[in-house]
Amino acid sequence: MSKKKEKPGLSGIPGRIDRWMNHIEAFILSTSVLLMVVNTVANVIGRFFFGESLFFSEEVNRILIVMITFAGIGYAARHGRHIRMSAFYDILPVRARRILMVCIASFTSLIMLFLAYFSVGYIASVYNTGRVLPTMGFPLYFIYLWVPLGFTITAIQYALTALKNAVSKKAYLAVNVEDGYEDME
Amino acid sequence: SGNDAPESETTGSTWRYAHEEFEGDVQDVYAHKFKEYIEANSNHSIQIFRFGELGESDDIMEQTQAGILQFVNQSPGFTGSLIPEAQIFFIPYLMPVADEDVVRFFRTSVAINDMFTELYAEQGLELLSMYPEGEMVVTADTPVRSPEDFRGKNIRTMTNPLLAETYRAFGATPTPLPWGEVYGALQTNIIQGQENPIFWIQSGGLYEVSPNLIFTGHGWFTTAMMANQSFYQGLPGEDQQLIRDAAAHAFNYITEYIPGLGDRMLERILEAKPDVTVTRLSEEEQQTFRDRAPQVEQRFIEMTGERGARLLEQFKQDLDKVMQD
Amino acid sequence: MATIMLTTMIVLLLLGFPMMIPLIVGAIIGFYITFDGFSQMNILIQQLMGGIRPTALIAVPMFIFAAEIMTRGHSAERLVNMVMAFIGHIKGGLAVSTAASCTLFGAVSGSTQATVVAVGSPLRPRMLEAGYKDSFTLALIINSSDIAFLIPPSIGMILYGIISGTSIGELFIAGIGPGLLILLLFSIYCVIYAIIKKVPTEPRSTWKERAIAVKEALWPLGFPVIIVGGIYGGIFSPTEAAAVCVLYAIILEFLIFRVLFIPDLFKIAKSTGLITAVVFILVAVGNGFSWILSFAHIPQNLLATIGINEAGPYTVMFAIAVAFFIACMFVDPIVVILILTPIFAPAVANAGLDPVLVGVLITLMVAIGSATPPFGCDIFTAIAIFKRPYWEVIKGTPPFIAILISAGVLITLFPQIALFLRDMAFR
Ligand code: NA
Ligand code: NA
Numbered sequence: 001m002s003k004k005k006e007k008p009g010l011s012g013i014p015g016r017i018d019r020w021m022n023h024i025e026a027f028i029l030s031t032s033v034l035l036m037v038v039n040t041v042a043n044v045i046g047r048f049f050f051g052e053s054l055f056f057s058e059e060v061n062r063i064l065i066v067m068i069t070f071a072g073i074g075y076a077a078r079h080g081r082h083i084r085m086s087a088f089y090d091i092l093p094v095r096a097r098r099i100l101m102v103c104i105a106s107f108t109s110l111i112m113l114f115l116a117y118f119s120v121g122y123i124a125s126v127y128n129t130g131r132v133l134p135t136m137g138f139p140l141y142f143i144y145l146w147v148p149l150g151f152t153i154t155a156i157q158y159a160l161t162a163l164k165n166a167v168s169k170k171a172y173l174a175v176n177v178e179d180g181y182e183d184m185e
Numbered sequence: 186s187g188n189d190a191p192e193s194e195t196t197g198s199t200w201r202y203a204h205e206e207f208e209g210d211v212q213d214v215y216a217h218k219f220k221e222y223i224e225a226n227s228n229h230s231i232q233i234f235r236f237g238e239l240g241e242s243d244d245i246m247e248q249t250q251a252g253i254l255q256f257v258n259q260s261p262g263f264t265g266s267l268i269p270e271a272q273i274f275f276i277p278y279l280m281p282v283a284d285e286d287v288v289r290f291f292r293t294s295v296a297i298n299d300m301f302t303e304l305y306a307e308q309g310l311e312l313l314s315m316y317p318e319g320e321m322v323v324t325a326d327t328p329v330r331s332p333e334d335f336r337g338k339n340i341r342t343m344t345n346p347l348l349a350e351t352y353r354a355f356g357a358t359p360t361p362l363p364w365g366e367v368y369g370a371l372q373t374n375i376i377q378g379q380e381n382p383i384f385w386i387q388s389g390g391l392y393e394v395s396p397n398l399i400f401t402g403h404g405w406f407t408t409a410m411m412a413n414q415s416f417y418q419g420l421p422g423e424d425q426q427l428i429r430d431a432a433a434h435a436f437n438y439i440t441e442y443i444p445g446l447g448d449r450m451l452e453r454i455l456e457a458k459p460d461v462t463v464t465r466l467s468e469e470e471q472q473t474f475r476d477r478a479p480q481v482e483q484r485f486i487e488m489t490g491e492r493g494a495r496l497l498e499q500f501k502q503d504l505d506k507v508m509q510d
Numbered sequence: 511m512a513t514i515m516l517t518t519m520i521v522l523l524l525l526g527f528p529m530m531i532p533l534i535v536g537a538i539i540g541f542y543i544t545f546d547g548f549s550q551m552n553i554l555i556q557q558l559m560g561g562i563r564p565t566a567l568i569a570v571p572m573f574i575f576a577a578e579i580m581t582r583g584h585s586a587e588r589l590v591n592m593v594m595a596f597i598g599h600i601k602g603g604l605a606v607s608t609a610a611s612c613t614l615f616g617a618v619s620g621s622t623q624a625t626v627v628a629v630g631s632p633l634r635p636r637m638l639e640a641g642y643k644d645s646f647t648l649a650l651i652i653n654s655s656d657i658a659f660l661i662p663p664s665i666g667m668i669l670y671g672i673i674s675g676t677s678i679g680e681l682f683i684a685g686i687g688p689g690l691l692i693l694l695l696f697s698i699y700c701v702i703y704a705i706i707k708k709v710p711t712e713p714r715s716t717w718k719e720r721a722i723a724v725k726e727a728l729w730p731l732g733f734p735v736i737i738v739g740g741i742y743g744g745i746f747s748p749t750e751a752a753a754v755c756v757l758y759a760i761i762l763e764f765l766i767f768r769v770l771f772i773p774d775l776f777k778i779a780k781s782t783g784l785i786t787a788v789v790f791i792l793v794a795v796g797n798g799f800s801w802i803l804s805f806a807h808i809p810q811n812l813l814a815t816i817g818i819n820e821a822g823p824y825t826v827m828f829a830i831a832v833a834f835f836i837a838c839m840f841v842d843p844i845v846v847i848l849i850l851t852p853i854f855a856p857a858v859a860n861a862g863l864d865p866v867l868v869g870v871l872i873t874l875m876v877a878i879g880s881a882t883p884p885f886g887c888d889i890f891t892a893i894a895i896f897k898r899p900y901w902e903v904i905k906g907t908p909p910f911i912a913i914l915i916s917a918g919v920l921i922t923l924f925p926q927i928a929l930f931l932r933d934m935a936f937r
Contacts, residue, residue, distance in 0.1 A: 030779035040753035072787020082528035089526035122555035237848030369663040374744035
């Protein structure tokens with residue numbers, strides 16, 4: 001054990017930025033879900049009471065589901081909530097777990113960056129075709145803008161996790177989350 | 186973007202071809218005729234991918250534009266996001282009703298054979314043929330003879346504003362639903378009807394849950410087969426000719442296959458479920474629906490502007506010509 | 511290529527990488543080999559997007575949202591109290607009720623993930639309290655949710671019917687028998703489990719206590735009415751029913767019971783978004799993975815090598831069962847049905863098999879494969895929502911899988927289990 005009590009998270013200015021990012025991501029995530037609820041409920045009410053479905057409803061949900069997924073993967077990485085099969089990892093001693101976690105997190109971070117890079121390419125190709133959402137008429141590439149951002153934020157979170165594990169005595173699932181399966185919020 | 190099909194003089198290439206339908210449906214029949222011709226007359230071979238095997242309609246279109254598929258069959262209705270003018274096929278009563286007239290229309294139409302070729306070329310696609318798949322037939326919970334009969338009925342449409350406009354003009358309530366939910370929604374009466382070519386009504390079992398067939402004569406389900414343009418233009422002249430010939434071969438086959446297909450499918454439906462009713466609108470009954478087409482045309486022109494207006498004009502001329510002959 | 515992809519995936523999986531990594535790395539390797547470099551990675555991204563495109567997926571976050579409101583508020587607890595008042599004194603009663611609720615909810619909602627959340631969230635704590643082990647509880651919830659594949663309306667059966675040209679009406683009816691058989695087998699296992707593990711029962715409630723419990727649950731009983739009545743009655747589609755449940759849950763907990771407040775709404779939305787994202791990113795990468803397999807014609811080549819088109823009926827049935835089972839261990843069931851059904855079509859026709867029977871067998875195998883590790887959306891959903899480690903979620907699975915497989919064998923040997931109701935209705 002170290003003499004000073006080790007704390008999860010980042011300190012100083014990076015820590016402050018990180019906490020702000022956390023709030024922004026949480027806000028986007030919950031707002032998207034609420035919008036999806038409002039949109040879907042409005043569609044039911046429209047069809048039921050006014051005999052008319054909202055034509056854009058399906059397309060709005062399509063946009064929101066991309067936002068939720070890609071705002072959510074970064075947030076999940078930050079809170080160590082991505083699903084993994086930890087059976088083998090769990091039986092290792094702390095030191096080995098830390099080393100393995102450095103490998104896992106840095107490799108995951110690289111893959112996320114890789115995907116971020118190619119999703120920019122994909123957006124460019126959709127942009128070039130000039131395709132639009134058939135009902136609402138606005139450009140299709142628009143709904144994918146979140147994708148590279150989500151991958152990049154996830155990559156950053158995993159890079160920080162790798163660093164945290166490299167410099168710490170304990171093992172961390174995410175910068176802010178110590179290893180273990182207690183309830184986390 | 187190039188193509189990744191392995192090229193070799195002696196062994197030939199493998200070309201990939203994707204369409205939007207299931208085994209044995211019209212697009213699949215066309216694809217196999219195309220394949221048959223190519224493989225019989227060259228060393229090349231064709232690999233066919235059906236619905237869902239490489240994604241949805243938009244996906245296979247993008248894959249063709251990216252050059253990893255060489256051929257794609259996409260219905261103009263789905264091409265709407267890429268080529269808004271392609272939605273012209275949703276305007277009611279723009280096409281003849283009788284099988285032979287329709288075939289003649291597709292063979293002779295300037296709009297289809299010249300104007301659309303240009304529109305597709307702008308998107309990097311070499312249009313090889315446009316062909317009819319079948320007359321659009323409405324199924325509903327009761328027989329329908331007039332716009333009044335449509336009142337209060339939720340009719341499922343694809344998610345397309347123009348198609349919705351058509352059904353609004355017809356007096357119904359257009360309800361967009363994905364294809365996978367149609368059967369269940371008919372069964373539970375969330376929707377009271379839908380439209381499709383008769384072979385889809387048969388293969389999708391829709392008559393089981395929506396047993397009144399209505400032949401409104403308002404349109405044909407049309408589809409288009411095309412190649413990636415840079416792939417096509419990079420081929421030697423003889424291969425380009427081979428592809429043209431194969432497309433013509435498949436098109437000719439389809440023009441013989443389609444007439445009567447509707448009747449054969451209808452027979453099968455009536456055999457499976459004898460209490461299915463068939464309503465064929467008379468000339469006067471059709472007229473009450475035809476009178477409502479202008480509001481859809483108006484919407485089409487709003488969406489597509491000058492070019493759309495010109496295309497529509499040409500379509501009408503082509504139609505007149507076919508009906509005069 | 512398939513071998514390299516699979517080996518890499520299993521190694522990454524076992525080392526404890528986040529579950530999306532093995533799938534995505536498998537796909538990247540596939541793309542690299544097929545296209546000789548990274549030139550077509552755009553298409554991988556396209557397919558990730560395609561995975562989360564289907565409109566039916568919207569029902570999942572809707573039901574998660576409604577379930578979270580119900581469990582944080584009073585609705586869920588009152589509903590469970592009512593059930594307990596009637597069956598609390600029966601050995602295994604709670605487990606059997608859980609299984610039946612999962613099957614019913616899954617059947618109507620059409621979403622097994624939504625079922626895990628909506629039925630699992632309120633019932634799991636109660637089962638733990640009652641003395642059932644967590645691994646048993648989780649496996650019970652996941653596996654009984656998957657029976658819903660067999661009970662109409664079933665998206666898998668509709669797709670199979672369209673692709674193979676089989677009557678969907680007949681498929682629906684044929685699925686009911688096997689579905690109920692499996693539910694019965696699960697129930698028997700629950701009772702045996704409760705007896706062997708000596709799960710204590712509660713004292714029998716008096717009729718007065720029962721009346722009070724029913725009265726308490728009167729408002730929350732609106733949920734099953736909306737879901738079952740609304741969907742079977744033709745008022746709502748599953749997604750709409752989910753949305754109406756959310757609205758109803760908000761009205762109940764925020765306005766009538768007044769136990770939740772506006773800040774709770776944001777908290778619930780946030781956790782709904784988190785769970786949705788964690789599961790949907792896996793749906794997305796699974797779609798990318800299966801695309802490259804399909805593009806490279808790997809399933810076709812594999813089946814051609816074993817000469818499936820000349821095989822006899824039992825061999826074909828066996829091959830179908832194994833292929834769908836294994837594929838669904840890794841890939842989303844809808845995608846599996848779309849890709850594999852046409853490949854087997856000639857073999858089925860050649861062997862002279864009843865396409866309805868084949869449809870039921872396929873749907874059953876799809877259900878088993880989805881609940882079987884390593885990959886499965888229901889497993890992922892359970893991990894995400896109950897915050898339990900992967901190992902614990904899958905530990906209790908084997909007895910259920912064994913029951914499901916014996917059901918598959920029974921249906922193959924005695925097709926009448928499936929065809930009996932069909933023949934009564936149609937022949
Ligand atoms: Na179902
Ligand atoms: Na699985």
